[in-house]
Amino acid sequence: MKMPLPDQSVLEKRDMLVRRLKEIVQNPNGVIDQEAGLRAFECDGLSAYRQLPMVAVLPETKQEICEILKFCKTEGVNVVPRGAGTSLSGGALPLADGVLLGLAKFSKIIEIDYENRCAVVQPGVTNLAITDAVKADGFYYAPDPSSQIACTIGGNVAENSGGVHCLKYGLTTNNVLGVEMITMDGDIIQFGGKHLDAEGYDLMGVVTGSEGLLGVITEVTVRLLKSPKHISAQLIGFPSSEQAGECVGKIIGAGIIPAGMEMMDYYAIHAAEEFCHAGYPLDVEALLIVELDGPEVEIEHNNQAIEKIAKECGATVIKLSQSEEERLTFWAGRKAAFPAIGRISPDYMCMDGTIPRNQLPKVLARMGELSEHYGLRVANVFHAGDGNLHPLILFDANIPGELEKCEEFGADILRLCVEVGGVLTGEHGVGVEKRDLMNEMFSEADLKQQQRLKCAFDPDGRLNPGKVFPILHRCAELSKMHVHNGALPFPDIPRF
């Protein structure tokens, strides 16, 4: 993985830049330029890649952000926004010649508005803090990435994060009503608010999931939902993942959209069970957790239907949670899958492709072959309902060459996802990790179309360069147009 070469002329004026940034940022500790302090920012959740930023700034007001961005634009300095740094794709990886713009200080909940069932929050508020603030009144914020105790809502919007309940409640993009953003020109703009839909283009829609490349998110209005009264989970074990996959398809085919539908394979089940004793059966090849929420009668109705389908599909274990405690135990294993894998392997890398669900058997079989080929184990956790795979590749970075082998294996898995009609990333973002695989999914022409959007927001390419796109074309080049000699060509089109 290569990052753009640092701009020497920027590095040469580092002292001046630091001095001026200290003038902009009021907090005496708000500009970090010493190595010891910068270490805290050297990587995000994808810790295989590390880079110290040239300087880190932690502004406390919007005005400061405006000034910082305007200053960086004038000086030709790159900016990398950062929330909590839990990105799994290297989206918040610093640049050697860049300013790391930390938003952690923006951690206030500005308003909770039950009249309109929404909350207005600063970008550094953690995902879980939103739900915590409204829980007592019976509300919650639906998207729940596993990292929710740490990750920020600004990061969630930038990554369009998901979670285990996306199937029924959608991703971040479906749960955000408004976004305030500061452009690289230092303009504060508001998309949406407490009302629905955009008056013109849906710019909030494109900023969501833009991985910090279009602007700095400074305020988010999220939709609040009433917490369901009843929740239940079924644990369903199968002798093969084909059968589990079939069961998932049939549940949805029967018109049931569970709140969550997760799947784990043999390795993941064993690692999780060993780690936190969730009571998972160990003699199955695949395990489903199917969660339903809503009124009790509905849950009962659907649970019966699901049990019947599961039996038809050959389930050998069916366990219905009998209490809230047991339900949480079912989830404990799934939620601890990553650390559990971390225990049985020195290092692991989490992939994130999405596939059409019916391709699951094929993909799992091919993954098995690849695992043998590379000599690396792989454990699978899987948002089965929406086809989002999280293969965890186990490796040991201390063995020379293993990281590279793991990267190649991961790339092969993602190519496979695209090959069967899926995509490179379902919720973790492209970042630096999948940047060089973008050509597997998009033609050069399609990538250019995407970059034209970038040009409308940040024509100099100052925000988070080196991420998402394998090559960032210059906007002047993208704006050129080749007009063919187009004579009226179609005697064959019927006309009036």
Next chain:
Amino acid sequence: MEIFNITAEDQVLDLLQWALSNSKRLAIAGNDSKVALGRPMDVDATLSLSGLSGIEMYEPAELVMKAKAGTLVTLVEEELAASGQQLAFTPPDYGPLLGQPAGLGTLGGVFVPNLSGSSRIKAGAARDHLLGVNGFTGRGEAFQTGSRVMKNVTGYDLCKLVAGSYGTLAICTSLTFKVLPKSEKIRTVLVYGVTLEASVAIMRDALSSVHEVSAAAYMPAVIATKTGIDYLEGDAPAVALKIEGPAPSVEYRCTALLKLFEGQGHVEELHGHRSRALWKYLSDVRPFSENLKSNIWKISIPPSNAPAYVKAISSALSGLEYFLDWAGGLVWVSVPEGIENAGNTIIRKNLKGSGHATLIRASEQLRKEIPPFQPQNPVIAKISERIREGYDPQRILNPERMYPIVEI
């Protein structure tokens, strides 16, 4: 003016090349059911996509369908219904509202302007269901964005840019979208005789309950009477709450809601057939489809602002009629003809910066004189213009249909 009836994708490319090299400006249409929406355009030819029709892929167990942009929504809905599925955002048919026959709307005609019906508050908008797009930009380049899977964050989400662009950025030839199971049962809880303020409070309480209300509307007495639906003709204003799902669940939730609101007014329950008729009637804005002379505004606001807003505009514009959908977040307003500028200033000024108003129906002259789409913040207007510059540098696609060209 020439009309080109496209029957195959590659013809679009040829036409674009011709238009680009001869500086021809094009109106992009499906079945013309919404030509009268937006700023009047100065174009040299119309490109009609209604011939580009057909379902290309449908996998019910994967909850996904792909179809050509000119496919009739009614056809898609029939095909889905055969597998017990539906478009959950309840695509509206604005045809009759705009003086056209019903049933002509195409897929492109709902996804590209991002039009959603009453269930939008729970199911999301058309844009939330759009997964992938194939088409051509105003540069005469083919493009593809998104995919066929539900969860995808690979690159920018250009589907969001397409939905709501009214054909000003690209010509869509195929759309891939999420479909969902059709509910086994639908019912509607009605609460009669409530005031505007009380209605918004009832809708708030309904949506803040655990009963998963999927649509909520308020009809003043005149509107309730117009519906022609039994139980609504009593000349009393009514709140309507839509409940759907498996039969035992619907029964349970209806009973709970009836009980919750019985103290607020007379309560009643509509069953499946009447419920479906009512929600379609409201989604399609049929209350304002009879008298085509009045001017129609679609106003999106924070729901709790609705009562004060409606009071303010009603007292300033005599003869105004309205009803609320989206739990108060959507105000449909009919302004009688003859009122200056269709009440533009009053309608927009009273928003006080929160929300937006779109003039959905008005004479060509009026749509020239006042901006049909809510005027934008200059920075956003500039970014939007730069986006247009990127995808349609010669402004040949539905030129200025949404906004006049601004300096960039």
